[in-house]
Amino acid sequence: MSDTPPPPDFLRLTGHPVRWRLLSELARGDRQVRELTALVGQTQGLTSYHLGRLRAGGLVTMRRSSADKRDTYYSLDLAACRDLLVRAGAALHPGLRMIPAAPPPPPDGSAAPPPVRVLFLCTGNSSRSQMAEAILRHLGGPRVEVASAGSAPKPLHPDAVRVMHERGLDMTGHRPKHLDELAGRFDRVITLCDRVREVCPEFPGAPEVTHWSLPDPAGEGGHAAFVRTADELTTRIRFLLHTFSAV
Structure with missing residues (x-):
């Protein structure tokens, strides 16, 4: 046997x-x-x-x-x-025994491809999408151009700014934007709340649209909810970076 x-x-x-x-x-x-x-x-x-x-x-x-x-x-x-x-x-x-791969490094030389343009959307553009913008800009470097907006913008949530600051990311220059302010074409559009997914408009160039269903940390209340949101966004964005070569 x-x-x-x-x-x-x-x-x-x-x-x-x-x-x-x-x-x-x-x-x-x-x-x-x-x-x-x-x-x-x-x-x-x-x-x-x-x-x-x-x-x-x-x-x-x-x-x-x-x-x-x-x-x-x-x-x-x-x-x-x-x-x-x-x-x-x-x-x-x-x-x-595999070792998880790191995201591909930025290409060298003058023949580098154009950056991938990514847009994060949520309803208020006050926490989730702003945090995602800051995290992807930090992790993606010159490989990405990233923006965020909302369908009904609200002021930046102080806990979102605080949690990003604790991770070395400065959001003091960020401001909430309505999605109508956006111009140009995007390669990826990522909706972060279920409500904005229902009203997400069509964008020129038919970008790939993805939904990440994240609860609103402001609805849960407290610093810990924003930490959990930042952790989940960081994990998802690290995996997202592996897909950019397919764009």
């Missing part, structure tokens, strides 16, 4: 064709269950069953929409997927 251990749970969980399709769709952005049902071509009951398996495996999270409490958004935990994939490789052979 073989002493070979069974495949890691991660491989057994993700190897199902429907679950792999769900993960692939969620890797592009957060989705409602009815959207996922249409994308994978399954009944809502079967789609919900597979989403439940992925949630139980720690790969997918869900939260109620802030725009319509009857809707639910599902998100892929890319960091969890990375860590479990690393463990799966090491379980097969020590030489397959």
Whole structure:
């Protein structure tokens, strides 16, 4: 009888064709269950069953929409997927213990491609989108041009400014902007709240539009909520940088 251990749970969980399709769709952005049902071509009951398996495996999270409490958004935990994939490789052979790749460095020389233009949107442009703008500008450097705006701008939240300052990022020169102020074309448009996703206009050049369903830290209240938002934005943006070569 073989002493070979069974495949890691991660491989057994993700190897199902429907679950792999769900993960692939969620890797592009957060989705409602009815959207996922249409994308994978399954009944809502079967789609919900597979989403439940992925949630139980720690790969997918869900939260109620802030725009319509009857809707639910599902998100892929890319960091969890990375860590479990690393463990799966090491379980097969020590030489397959992968080291997570760093984002590609800025290109050298005068032939560098034009920067990727990214726009973050939320309703108030007072915290989430402003923080995302500051984080991406810092992490992306000359590879990106980044802006943020809102559908109903409000003054910058002091806790957003404070949390960014604690991370060495200065937002004192930022101001809230209405999305009507924006000019030019963008390569990526990322909506950060469920309400602004519902009113997001079309932009020239048909940029790739992605939704990240993040709760409003001002609604939760307290410094800790803004820290959690900054942490999640930083993780998502680090993964986002790996996709820029595909733009």
